[in-house]
Amino acid sequence: MASAASSEEAVKAAKVLMVGAGGIGCELLKTLALSGFSDIHIIDLDTIEVSNLNRQFLFRQSHVGQSKAKVARDAVLKFRPNINITPYHANVKDSQFNVDFFKQFSVVLNGLDNLDARRHVNRLCLAAEVPLVESGTTGFLGQVTVHVKGKTECYECQPKPVPKSYPVCTITSTPSKFVHCIVWAKDLLFAKLFGDKNQDNDLNVHSKDDSSSKTDVFERNVDEGLEQYAQRVYDHVFGYNIETALSNEETWKNRRKPNPIYIRDALPEDAVQQNGRSWDHKNEEQEPSAMVFLGLRNPQEIWSLADNSRVFLEALKLFFEKREKEIGNLIFDKDDQLAVEFVAAAANIRASSFGIPVHSLFEAKGVAGNIVHAVATTNAIIAGLIVIEAIKVLKGDYQNYRMTYCLEHPARKMLLMPVEPFEPNKSCYVCSETPLVLEVNTKTSKLREVIEKVIKNKLGMNLPLVMVGATLVFEDGDGLEPDEAANYALNLEKVLAELPAPVVNGTKLTVEDFQQELKCSINIKHRDEFDEEKEPDGMVLVGWSGPVDQQVTSNGDKRSVPSSSSADDGDGTAEDISAKPGMKRKLNEILEAKENFDALKKSDVGSSSAQVVDDDDDDLVMFDEDPKQGKKKRLQ
Numbered sequence: 001m002a003s004a005a006s007s008e009e010a011v012k013a014a015k016v017l018m019v020g021a022g023g024i025g026c027e028l029l030k031t032l033a034l035s036g037f038s039d040i041h042i043i044d045l046d047t048i049e050v051s052n053l054n055r056q057f058l059f060r061q062s063h064v065g066q067s068k069a070k071v072a073r074d075a076v077l078k079f080r081p082n083i084n085i086t087p088y089h090a091n092v093k094d095s096q097f098n099v100d101f102f103k104q105f106s107v108v109l110n111g112l113d114n115l116d117a118r119r120h121v122n123r124l125c126l127a128a129e130v131p132l133v134e135s136g137t138t139g140f141l142g143q144v145t146v147h148v149k150g151k152t153e154c155y156e157c158q159p160k161p162v163p164k165s166y167p168v169c170t171i172t173s174t175p176s177k178f179v180h181c182i183v184w185a186k187d188l189l190f191a192k193l194f195g196d197k198n199q200d201n202d203l204n205v206h207s208k209d210d211s212s213s214k215t216d217v218f219e220r221n222v223d224e225g226l227e228q229y230a231q232r233v234y235d236h237v238f239g240y241n242i243e244t245a246l247s248n249e250e251t252w253k254n255r256r257k258p259n260p261i262y263i264r265d266a267l268p269e270d271a272v273q274q275n276g277r278s279w280d281h282k283n284e285e286q287e288p289s290a291m292v293f294l295g296l297r298n299p300q301e302i303w304s305l306a307d308n309s310r311v312f313l314e315a316l317k318l319f320f321e322k323r324e325k326e327i328g329n330l331i332f333d334k335d336d337q338l339a340v341e342f343v344a345a346a347a348n349i350r351a352s353s354f355g356i357p358v359h360s361l362f363e364a365k366g367v368a369g370n371i372v373h374a375v376a377t378t379n380a381i382i383a384g385l386i387v388i389e390a391i392k393v394l395k396g397d398y399q400n401y402r403m404t405y406c407l408e409h410p411a412r413k414m415l416l417m418p419v420e421p422f423e424p425n426k427s428c429y430v431c432s433e434t435p436l437v438l439e440v441n442t443k444t445s446k447l448r449e450v451i452e453k454v455i456k457n458k459l460g461m462n463l464p465l466v467m468v469g470a471t472l473v474f475e476d477g478d479g480l481e482p483d484e485a486a487n488y489a490l491n492l493e494k495v496l497a498e499l500p501a502p503v504v505n506g507t508k509l510t511v512e513d514f515q516q517e518l519k520c521s522i523n524i525k526h527r528d529e530f531d532e533e534k535e536p537d538g539m540v541l542v543g544w545s546g547p548v549d550q551q552v553t554s555n556g557d558k559r560s561v562p563s564s565s566s567a568d569d570g571d572g573t574a575e576d577i578s579a580k581p582g583m584k585r586k587l588n589e590i591l592e593a594k595e596n597f598d599a600l601k602k603s604d605v606g607s608s609s610a611q612v613v614d615d616d617d618d619d620l621v622m623f624d625e626d627p628k629q630g631k632k633k634r635l636q
């Protein structure tokens with residue numbers, strides 16, 4: 001029992017940092033405490049919500065609104081009063097959690113739900129040389145990976161699958177699946193009516209009366225009653241726009257034609273009767289809901305076209321009546337009841353028009369919010385595996401490190417698929433020193449664009465510093481002298497070739513983020529032209545296929561499984577895995593369970609909510625999980 005004893009010692013001596021006290025985190029904290037860990041620090045930025053209570057069992061109704069990290073600590077101290085748990089109700093990206101902070105820990109354990117925070121922790125762990133055990137779950141799927149500097153790959157060594165996306169024309173003109181109708185309702189119609197009016201939008205906004213003018217039919221006319229306005233929008237998007245689309249016969253040669261739907265067809269009798277109703281003033285406090293107003297109680301019920309039409313009109317009116325101040329700034333949020341009602345109803349009416357099966361509000365919400373319902377048992381299994389790997393890490397037992405996948409369909413009676421970890425990727429810019437290559441038009445692109453599009457967005461740096469040779473051309477962050485700040489602000493607006501130290505073909509840039517202690521070199525390659533559709537940034541990081549376009553976010557960090565990470569060809573086969581450098585072949589047998597493997601490949605394991613899985617070959621981004629990020633969209 002020598003190794004058991006040493007495990008015990010390792011556990012006792014360990015000082016552990018847990019990041020995230022959500023679904024996985026609650027299970028993890030409990031398991032750590034019950035396994036003998038006695039010095040645990042927890043960071044979580046969030047407070048407890050009612051929707052957490054079904055699986056984050058350290059929390060109770062009375063804790064709603066309180067810090068997750070603090071309540072989790074108190075709950076565990078009740079059954080392990082003699083251990084030390086230090087909570088931080090804070091963002092792990094805060095500057096207090098710098099490299100020195102990370103250095104005090106023996107191991108870091110992630111129970112996060114987004115790519116941004118995961119990348120940040122990865123970088124700090126590398127800089128502090130502290131091992132990281134990463135994890136993620138999506139419904140029945142889960143995974144745990146071990147990242148030890150120099151021994152295994154880092155979290156960013158392999159690209160993560162980008163979120164599922166759809167060609168714009170499928171969304172605007174030829175939907176064939178319910179998800180296409182949802183994306184239309186959410187990213188086009190909802191955004192047009194309630195979001196930023198200045199954003200590009202592919203909805204046809206001109207009516208037949210004034211198709212030559214610039215008037216936008218979505219603008220409410222002065223003196224136009226709300227009911228009249230709502231009906232006009234309805235008729236435009238479900239009637240007129242469909243008729244216009246039908247006039248292009250080519251489109252429908254090999255497709256089923258849609259039916260235009262006008263309000264008079266959907267609600268022949270009572271369309272006008274809706275006029276003049278007023279909100280129940282006694283219930284002024286309640287969240288406005290078209291469903292509640294219309295007496296539709298069951299979100300799992302499939303509504304008729306008439307009911308969907310009523311919900312559509314009512315929700316639109318309620319936005320104007322009750323939430324007018326927000327109009328112009330709204331971004332679809334799956335937790336916004338009225339927004340979900342509007343999007344569900346609009347998607348269903350569009351689906352009816354295109355002969356696509358309609359769905360309940362509950363199902364529509366799941367699709368619109370990219371929700372995969374979290375499974376408490378998966379979280380518990382994953383938390384157990386994290387502790388197992390953490391103990392190996394503490395003992396330095398690196399021969400036995402495993403990344404483990406929790407599968408949806410047990411194969412050969414196996415629920416878990418352990419895989420030997422990959423070696424570090426020699427061309428990973430995060431954990432190796434391989435320079436990146438940036439193709440850019442140095443005569444037209446400004447420094448600001450390179451910093452925003454490449455250094456911050458793609459490379460994930462928060463407070464970058466940019467050097468051209470030995471000349472500092474930009475620095476971010478507090479503490480700059482006013483003249484320095486002014487100088488950098490000037491540089492930002494200069495094109496690369498005109499910077500004080502000119503950036504031209506062959507120049508080497510050094511970019512650095514002190515907070516993340518990450519430094520990398522970028523070799524500049526001048527290129528005159530870029531394809532607007534395929535290369536919308538107007539610059540390309542050559543060979544870079546990392547988690548670039550991951551708006552993924554709010555909740556949707558995407559972890560990759562071994563195969564999908566290699567050539568990004570989406571063909572996840574056992575061969576792909578075994579061929580991966582550093583990968584041992586002994587798991588081929590297990591990998592024959594292709595059903596499991598495909599499930600893993602498609603489902604982007606890594607968070608409690610994931611992209612909608614779709615089998616189209618489209619690769620255009622329409623989804624966006626992080627409301628702070630702009631919508632990504634490219635035409636094919």
Ligand SMILES: Nc1ncnc2c1ncn2[C@@H]1O[C@H](COP(=O)(O)OP(=O)(O)OP(=O)(O)O)[C@@H](O)[C@H]1O
Nearest residue numbers: 020021022023043044045046091092112113117608
């Ligand atoms: N940057 C961050 N710093 C600290 N904690 C974070 C950060 N990003 C995410 N978290 C925390 O990670 C946890 C992830 O847990 P989980 O996936 O269960 O999400 P959740 O928000 O609790 O649930 P859901 O999103 O399903 O409603 C959350 O508690 C969240 O607050």
Ligand SMILES: [Zn+2]
Nearest residue numbers: 154157428431
């Ligand atoms: Zn790496």
